[in-house]
Amino acid sequence: MTKNTHDADVAFIQALAELLNENDLTELQVKRDYAEDDSLNVRVSRKPPQQIMAPQQMHASAAPMAAAAPAPAAAAPAAAAPAAEQASDPADHPGAVTSPMVGTVYLQGEPGAPAFISVGASVAEGDTLLIVEAMKTMNHIPAPRAGTIKRILVADGDAVEFGAPLVILE
Structure with missing residues (x-):
């Protein structure tokens, strides 16, 4: 060279x-x-x-x-959570499940299929919460533990960063 x-x-x-x-x-x-x-x-x-x-x-x-550079703040849904919890950063919540990679979120396995999770649903450890597509690869994001879905912080088709909170699981 x-x-x-x-x-x-x-x-x-x-x-x-x-x-x-x-x-x-x-x-x-x-x-x-x-x-x-x-x-x-x-x-x-x-x-x-x-x-x-x-x-x-x-x-x-x-x-x-x-x-x-400063990252944009995640928008918190107005329903289903107390005002004090909404004011805090969802990433700081002890039940936050974060994205392991940069990609696009999909809440169901294919268009028209039912969503993997919904608010209030119970999940077992290892159940698929959602999919993050990165470089044309569909990566299933498993539940790290059993619990109940309290909040879904992303919408279908949203772009996510590494470490971005996706779901609150309690």
């Missing part, structure tokens, strides 16, 4: 980081093919500011490459 190509790649990566910030994205991945045996794979990501990671998820090499 020549110095000229290296400088162009650095400029390209900096442009991706700027694009990440300008569009309030959390991750961007691009592959550039130069020749049959010469390519550049770039993944630029940042940690959302309100993201809380469990110790087993933390990695020393997971430092963000770009400065984080």
